[in-house]
Amino acid sequence: MAEKIVSVVMPVYNEEKYIEKCIDSLLLQDYPIEKMEWIFVDGCSEDRTVELLQQYQVKYPELIMVFNNPHKIVPYAMNIGIEASCGQYIVRLDAHADYAKDYISKCIHYLEHTDAENVGGVAETKANGFMGNAIAKMLSSKFGVGNSQFRTDGESGYVDTVPFGAFKREVFSKYGGYDERLVRNQDNEMNFRIRKNGGKIYLSNDIHLSYYCRDTVRGIAKMARINGMWNVITMKLCPGSMGLRHFIPFLFVLSILGLGILGFIHPFFWMLLGAELVLYLLLDALFSMKQATNLKEFFALTILFPIFHIAYGFGSMIGITKLFSKKFRKGNYVNKKI
Numbered sequence: 001m002a003e004k005i006v007s008v009v010m011p012v013y014n015e016e017k018y019i020e021k022c023i024d025s026l027l028l029q030d031y032p033i034e035k036m037e038w039i040f041v042d043g044c045s046e047d048r049t050v051e052l053l054q055q056y057q058v059k060y061p062e063l064i065m066v067f068n069n070p071h072k073i074v075p076y077a078m079n080i081g082i083e084a085s086c087g088q089y090i091v092r093l094d095a096h097a098d099y100a101k102d103y104i105s106k107c108i109h110y111l112e113h114t115d116a117e118n119v120g121g122v123a124e125t126k127a128n129g130f131m132g133n134a135i136a137k138m139l140s141s142k143f144g145v146g147n148s149q150f151r152t153d154g155e156s157g158y159v160d161t162v163p164f165g166a167f168k169r170e171v172f173s174k175y176g177g178y179d180e181r182l183v184r185n186q187d188n189e190m191n192f193r194i195r196k197n198g199g200k201i202y203l204s205n206d207i208h209l210s211y212y213c214r215d216t217v218r219g220i221a222k223m224a225r226i227n228g229m230w231n232v233i234t235m236k237l238c239p240g241s242m243g244l245r246h247f248i249p250f251l252f253v254l255s256i257l258g259l260g261i262l263g264f265i266h267p268f269f270w271m272l273l274g275a276e277l278v279l280y281l282l283l284d285a286l287f288s289m290k291q292a293t294n295l296k297e298f299f300a301l302t303i304l305f306p307i308f309h310i311a312y313g314f315g316s317m318i319g320i321t322k323l324f325s326k327k328f329r330k331g332n333y334v335n336k337k338i
Helices: 019-027 049-059 074-084 103-113 129-139 170-175 186-196 217-237 244-262 267-291 295-323
Strands: 006-012 036-042 064-068 089-092 097-099 118-126 157-159 166-168 201-212
Touching: 006 019, 006 074, 006 103, 019 049, 019 097, 036 049, 036 074, 049 064, 064 074, 074 186, 089 103, 103 118, 103 166, 103 201, 118 129, 118 186, 129 217, 129 295, 166 170, 170 186, 186 201, 217 244, 217 295, 244 267, 244 295, 267 295
Parallel strands: 006 036, 006 089, 036 064, 118 201
Antiparallel strands: 089 166, 097 201, 118 166, 157 201
């Protein structure tokens, strides 16, 4: 049996819609298949995800392993997969994506030719249907997601975080595994811990993947709300791991509410609120025009931007209320060694 150089670890949950396309893109990788192992960690899926994985496992028994994650959330899945792996490099992938044929080989190349301990690439956001495509364009806009370089075609170089990531194995023995308290932001926290301890994160714009986002207004609003909530919780549990850009929607929503209330004290605050909303709507129209390919898409984007931002900011307000609950009062970080 060939030595396994690369261990792909992929958390999965109800990925019936995406898993086959994802695996098929991995089968086209130009990195030698005999030097890889693919570890799928399933969070108790309720669809055909495990059945489909087992079908591939029958075809590739020396390549594919499937584990169960009774805790269901991503950090547990990653720690289970890393503990079961034997590769020199750990490549964390997502089933909601497919990957360029040189994705893994380029990740390994940059791990070997830079001093980075984690390497990632640029994610092209895709979706299905008219509304899904509009949402994908919103998530690829700086007005939509801020200065998130891996979503907005950033230049190659050292960065704060990358999507998913390819790691040198020793990262997890030096800095510990994924923080199992975090339902979201576990990648941000892991990258923060690497940087905090002197390590580097490298983004290469010639490493490419396609990520499939939510394709309904309800779905993207829910995602924004949950992300906004977990940004606040993560900030409390792991101080320093979240950047200012993660809280801009919260400040936006807070300013609308605050100025609206202060306006009852003095009308000047209503004038400030009006100026803020006019500026926001102008930016909304400008970036929607820039992203849209037709009039219908333009109007969809002008609605999607505020829905996304307000849901995100509202989620952060919910997160603040969570901080006062007993569950989140203790914020000392305890990481799990692997």
